[in-house]
Amino acid sequence: MAYKFKRQVFGFMDLLRFKKMVPLREKKLSEGSAAPIPKTYRVNQTAEILHPGTQSAELVSVESVTADMKTYTFKLSKNMMFRAGQYVTVGHAVGGSFVSRPYAISSSPYAALHEGKLSVTVKKAGFFSGWLYENAKPGDIFVIGDPSGFFFYDGVRDRKNIVGIAGGSGITPFVCMARAIAEGSEDFDLTLIYGARTQADLAFKDELDRLSGDKFRVVYVLSDEKKPGFESGFVSADIIKKYAPASYSVMMCGPQAMYDFADKQLASLGLGGKYVRKEANCIGDRDVKPQKYALTVHIRDEVFNITANSRETLLVAMERAGLRVPSKCRAGGCGYCHSRLISGKYTIAGGDKRRLADVKFGYIHPCCTYPDSDMEIEVPSGE
């Protein structure tokens, strides 16, 4: 016996109500405002400041920080807000290629938000950093990427006290953090242990000393020099114990050799897992016999036949060929260069950071992938 639904006293009233639904919606739609449909919304405008995307920026000053490090300050075309410790890509045409690299931001978040000023501090070390060091001058126009990366304090996850361990040019995100704590855009306690070879290699020492106070302290550790007022040797468990508060999380930024050493020191202090975070380093060349491979690259409806070198990543091969392709972290993790493998053999540098389904359906991150044969890939446009 089928159930017959009825709500009104007279069942036909339920039917009438149903019949009125379309006329009611027609009426409601016709009564909407005739004012222009908004082009944007408050949340979307804020999102534009948090994620301004790729933008052009004028280099306004270049300052030497040490013998081989310079600070490059840009005037942004779009102000942005970021988390202290994040990086941006800085890009420019070099020869016939567009080249970009990720660099930690050294200036403070509020400088970028309120004044549209953004600085990176770069050590002359590789191809693009060397080019910058020799060529970049005020007035030059660069391409600056979205603030990116996850090397920043999280109040839910981390202990309120952070011990920062910096090596060499790995100081830059911590300079940003110290400035952010001072201006109030970040709120945590930072004890910075900064290792360098000699006092002359310390960047930002005067400013770091000046910023020292309740929420920020700095300790210098020199490996090649013994000086009063400085710790000497490497950043050891003893030094960490001497300066660290009772309970803390660790953030590290520096070369791989420093990570390898510090990991052991921290393990002896019972620290690892969620309490230790490291910023990733760019993938470099690999040490194999040089060999040339044919690389076929599809970008939208264009096809490019270029050459790849077994020692270099697919991303480098594409940049050398002058292709404008996506590139951000250059460490395999951010997924910005996510590309489809059509054919060929390859090796991934370091740990495979791809999504599970990317492995299943044959997607790769060219920034951390070396060719082991001729290859064919489809890459999104980097324009």
Next chain:
Amino acid sequence: MDRYDAVVIGAGNGGLVAAIRLLQGGAKVLLVEKHNLPGGFATSFRRGRFEFEASLHELNDFGPAGNGGDVRDLFDSLGVTDKVEWVPIPDAYRVIVRSEGLDALMPFGKQAFIDKLESYVPGSRLSAERFFELGEQIRAAQAYTNSRNGIVDSSVMVKEHGNYVRTGSYSVNEVLESLKMPQKARDIINAYWCYLGAHCDELSFTHYVSMVIRYITRGAMAPKMRSHEISLAMCERIRELGGDIWFNTEAEKIVTGADGGVEGVILKGGRLIKTRHVVANCSPHVVYGRMMDGVPERIVRATNARKFAGRGFCMFLGLNKSADELGIENHNYFLYDTSNSAKQYELMKSIDTNSAQATVCLNRAHPDCSPKGTSLMYFTTLYMSDCWGDVKPEDYARTKEKVANMMIDRFERDTGSKIRDSIEEISVATPMTYAHYCGHPEGGIYGYESQYWDGLNPRLQMMAEDHQTRGLRFAGGYSMRLSGYSSAYFSGDITGRQTVGDIKKEG
């Protein structure tokens, strides 16, 4: 070769399905997506040793092989079912309203569900049976409506789908009241309301019941490799069928001709793609507000009349202990302040009063989704106003942290499990995040709200009328099937097939 039969704008769930349907209908198709990944919300991301699901809680109406639902049938006919590995969701849901002493764990399976409800609320059985009976009849009526593209024969409707017509204009609460369902049983059965984002005084009963009975009778499934697996499977299918997909490619303008209809799409950077058919997998607000010139007043009014539904917030946690160690018992939870959905809806209008949540521990469906000895959770809520519009960039990180803490506190208090000290990775998505990745106004994730006058029934009946611009049809959460994974997939199915028809008519 800058000419296509159809351009699909946006590779979200609706756009992906529409592209496959167009290709199956013989069209030459270009799918453009401004992001570098497909899926829209249907994606995943890595942090440390965890891969998080970006949005999917459970896929409704898919069901296991042998008890397949409409989504499985759709995926079968798209040719993507076997490209994805599926895991079943163990229980329907656990709803907790601590302040009212309500804590119910509801199973899948119609009989099991009714029995469990009766055990919690003696005397609820008859009303629950009628709820399911109405649900089945409404499903049949919806299938008929879909088969006629919304243009139905009213005598057939009244004769063969009487209960659909008789319940069709009422809210969830109105019908449950008429069914004389005891209040506590209504509180339990209404728990899914947040999946549709309108409270039960507004939400159409027929819409709600058709969702609930699909969940309960078919069970829910999830893709093993997160929803990214579905999205990449669809991309593979599109390529197998000869379609082109261009990522990092934003469509900026839809070009119209003298008749006001579609003539092409201009991509960011200025390239013109000629086409007479566009499927827009984005909101009419964006299309008519920004992408088209000379929009007729009729369309401007109709667009402005719509109400934005919930703006999204999701916190993702990678925990360094297993679900067993942490005492997380279930796969998905609904945690509310009150079982009165209209009151709860009001609380969800403000950042300071909203910690209502739909929370998932994925390991309870798929134990190996994270490394041994760890677990993976996500906590979702909706904001029923533009309150995040008040948050200034300098307060953004603090606000995120505040809400994250509210959500964690709420979960610990309501369920008794302790997770705070085990957080190894955390990521928080806010309305700004959704605005950034998907471009939705105000960071909405639920399209236009299912208000009493703009619910599923009138939208389906008005599909033909809502098609206002020659060559332009919509797919996704803002369109005729409303929001949610299965709805978005079906919108792509409907729109894709309709566009194939449009193309054929032109000859």
